[in-house]
Amino acid sequence: MWVLDRPAMLLLLFLLPxxxxxxxxxxxxxxxxxxxxxxxxxxxxxxxxxIVTLLVGLGAVAFWVGVSFLIVALAGPQRVTREQVYIxxxxxxxxxxxxxxxxxxxxxQPANRFEAAKEVISDFVVSRENDPIGxxxxxxxxxxxxxxxxxxxxxxxxxxxxxxxxxxxxxxIGMGLAVAALHLSQSTAPRRVIILITxxxxxxxxxxxxxxxxxxxxxxxxxxxxxxxSGAPVEIxxxxxxxxxxxxxxxEDGFDEELxxxxxxxxxxxxxxxxxxGALGAVFEAIDTVERVEQRSLLRVxxxxxxxxxxxxGLCCILLDFVIRRILAxxxx
Amino acid sequence: MTFGSPGILWALxxxxxxxxxxxxxxxxxxxxxxxxxxxxxxxAVQTLFLVKWFFSVLTFDLFVAxxxxxxxxxxxxxxxxxxxxxxxxxxxxxxxxxxxxADDVEPSRLSRSLAVIRSVSRxxxxxxxxxxxxxxxxxxxxxxxxxxxxxxxxxxxxxPQLISTPGTDLERGLARAIDTFPAGTNAHHAILLISDGESxxxxxxxxxxxxxxxxxxxxxxxxxxxxxxxxxxxxxSIITDDEGRPVISxxxxxxxxxxxxxxxxxxxxxxxxxxxxVVVDNLLGHVERREASxxxxxxxxxxxLFIGAALIxxxxxxxxxxxxxxxxx
Numbered sequence: 001m002w003v004l005d006r007p008a009m010l011l012l013l014f015l016l017p018x019x020x021x022x023x024x025x026x027x028x029x030x031x032x033x034x035x036x037x038x039x040x041x042x043x044x045x046x047x048x049x050x051i052v053t054l055l056v057g058l059g060a061v062a063f064w065v066g067v068s069f070l071i072v073a074l075a076g077p078q079r080v081t082r083e084q085v086y087i088x089x090x091x092x093x094x095x096x097x098x099x100x101x102x103x104x105x106x107x108x109q110p111a112n113r114f115e116a117a118k119e120v121i122s123d124f125v126v127s128r129e130n131d132p133i134g135x136x137x138x139x140x141x142x143x144x145x146x147x148x149x150x151x152x153x154x155x156x157x158x159x160x161x162x163x164x165x166x167x168x169x170x171x172x173i174g175m176g177l178a179v180a181a182l183h184l185s186q187s188t189a190p191r192r193v194i195i196l197i198t199x200x201x202x203x204x205x206x207x208x209x210x211x212x213x214x215x216x217x218x219x220x221x222x223x224x225x226x227x228x229x230s231g232a233p234v235e236i237x238x239x240x241x242x243x244x245x246x247x248x249x250x251x252e253d254g255f256d257e258e259l260x261x262x263x264x265x266x267x268x269x270x271x272x273x274x275x276x277x278g279a280l281g282a283v284f285e286a287i288d289t290v291e292r293v294e295q296r297s298l299l300r301v302x303x304x305x306x307x308x309x310x311x312x313x314g315l316c317c318i319l320l321d322f323v324i325r326r327i328l329a330x331x332x333x
Numbered sequence: 334m335t336f337g338s339p340g341i342l343w344a345l346x347x348x349x350x351x352x353x354x355x356x357x358x359x360x361x362x363x364x365x366x367x368x369x370x371x372x373x374x375x376x377a378v379q380t381l382f383l384v385k386w387f388f389s390v391l392t393f394d395l396f397v398a399x400x401x402x403x404x405x406x407x408x409x410x411x412x413x414x415x416x417x418x419x420x421x422x423x424x425x426x427x428x429x430x431x432x433x434x435a436d437d438v439e440p441s442r443l444s445r446s447l448a449v450i451r452s453v454s455r456x457x458x459x460x461x462x463x464x465x466x467x468x469x470x471x472x473x474x475x476x477x478x479x480x481x482x483x484x485x486x487x488x489x490x491x492x493p494q495l496i497s498t499p500g501t502d503l504e505r506g507l508a509r510a511i512d513t514f515p516a517g518t519n520a521h522h523a524i525l526l527i528s529d530g531e532s533x534x535x536x537x538x539x540x541x542x543x544x545x546x547x548x549x550x551x552x553x554x555x556x557x558x559x560x561x562x563x564x565x566x567x568x569x570s571i572i573t574d575d576e577g578r579p580v581i582s583x584x585x586x587x588x589x590x591x592x593x594x595x596x597x598x599x600x601x602x603x604x605x606x607x608x609x610x611v612v613v614d615n616l617l618g619h620v621e622r623r624e625a626s627x628x629x630x631x632x633x634x635x636x637x638l639f640i641g642a643a644l645i646x647x648x649x650x651x652x653x654x655x656x657x658x659x660x661x662x
Contacts, residue, residue: 006637012644019648023655030657031385067647070400074640085519087419130517132478147483150515151476183480188459304546307636308338308404315400318647322393326354332362333386333654
């Protein structure tokens with residue numbers, strides 16, 4: 001929205017019509033020599049229109065347009081933006097996402113478990129406000145992809161770029177949890193939460209899931225665990241990001257539900273099973289509803305001066321008139 | 334007195350061709366009036382023409398000069414504005430061009446810069462940090478976060494090889510740093526710009542103007558010395574120019590000092606032994622100055638004075654030309 005800081009200055013625009021009259025139409029004006037070329041009482045001599053006279057007319061229009069722009073610049077045009085800012089600290093959330101090959105199982109829409117999880121996480125991120133969210137990926141290794149941040153567009157870009165098998169063939173649930181807990185350890189947030197999403201059993205890494213969950217729990221970090229997958233044999237198709245080779249097969253093993261329940265219990269959180277897209281979405285909605293902290297915000301108004309644009313246009317118009325009159329029309333005064 | 338857009342003052346040089354055109358018009362006018370004035374009082378017309386020409390030119394040129402000063406956003410004095418902010422968000426914009434590998438600051442400009450960033454982040458545990466690296470392009474390596482472990486991990490991997498686009502574009506680096514502050518936060522914003530000041534493309538002043546308009550101070554660290562140092566290629570050999578002479582990279586503090594000054598901050602030298610304390614004090618100084626009674630002091634822009642004076646000068650220029658003097662001209 002645009003506003004004027006000194007709107008009263010626009011009253012100066014009322015001075016323009018008399019100024020235009022005095023400069024262009026007043027017969028008694030000075031700065032020129034007048035010679036009588038007409039007959040007594042008849043019409044005066046008028047030169048035929050030429051490109052120069054047309055340009056002089058154009059210059060006169062540009063001059064007064066320029067003066068109008070200067071007056072508007074004097075009135076202080078400003079662009080006003082309103083921004084909602086939070087004055088309270090939100091909660092920190094780190095999502096630990098399984099990137100093992102079994103996440104390519106095609107029992108979830110649109111493509112597989114992994115893509116379904118990314119879609120649900122994306123919806124979850126978009127629904128949050130003022131809660132720093134981080135992202136950890138784990139396969140055979142675990143890696144922090146995004147630290148807890150309010151830069152949601154960056155988070156969503158990184159989430160979109162994540163691929164199955166990037167972190168090796170394996171499922172290091174404990175490492176994923178440990179990395180997530182490490183990056184929440186220095187947080188000053190009133191609540192800290194890890195959401196772990198996996199479809200497999202812990203078969204890699206040097207840290208046991210229970211140990212990592214206990215460590216997180218001892219730091220006051222709550223761990224939610226979501227086991228995904230239908231449990232029935234299901235086809236998988238996955239492309240190795242290193243070789244580009246497409247691998248196909250069937251997954252028959254489900255996840256270790258008892259282990260995941262234990263992890264959730266150790267992390268003072270809860271375990272959820274999501275066998276379908278709808279169930280996975282519902283689990284995230286449940287977590288979204290439960291994990292809320294009080295948020296207070298205010299509306300900050302910011303005024304950005306825009307006088308330079310008007311002033312520049314005005315100055316250019318007046319200099320255009322100057323060039324036309326002095327160089328093309330050869331006016332001497 | 335400071336200028337929000339000091340580069341615009343170069344436009345004052347444009348007054349020279351304007352004056353030349355006016356002088357040409359004066360001599361042409363004298364010749365024309367000498368021909369026409371034979372029928373009248375020639376000397377009186379010439380004198381009157383000189384007086385009218387002089388004052389109309391003087392007032393018109395004054396109008397142009399005042400308009401240019403107004404465009405450059407002249408400021409002096411400060412006024413308080415209500416601003417209730419909390420905590421501190423710092424975006425570090427780090428130059429990772431090859432010249433940052435020069436060793437005129439031990440062990441190298443880049444290594445020392447990374448050490449300073451680590452120390453500053455440890456001194457400000459409540460602040461959130463982000464990291465933007467730039468050469469010919471600018472890339473956000475770390476979004477704004479409180480997670481110092483993540484910052485440490487990212488700093489460990491910083492090297493000139495992170496960005497393939499050659500060159501140094503301070504404007505891109507600063508612009509990316511400004512964009513890195515997420516919307517909706519209530520923290521004080523500050524940018525820590527670390528570079529040797531060599532800007533091979535872009536206009537750092539333009540990005541500084543944006544930072545200033547958003548109230549973001551840009552504290553600059555000049556990496557390197559005026560004497561400079563040679564640069565080594567990947568194979569360890571000294572980089573030379575076309576004539577075989579060693580290329581020496583010098584620090585250019587003027588650019589960085591200009592950015593800091595126009596955003597109401599300070600510029601410090603990387604080889605200053607007290608640099609960490611100076612940077613921390615200045616970052617906290619911005620916060621403390623702003624948090625005093627929930628007010629922030631902002632510079633007062635004086636452009637209305639200059640536009641008003643410019644309009645008066647233009648009106649005078651017009652009046653001198655169109656009011657007939659001595660019933661003659």
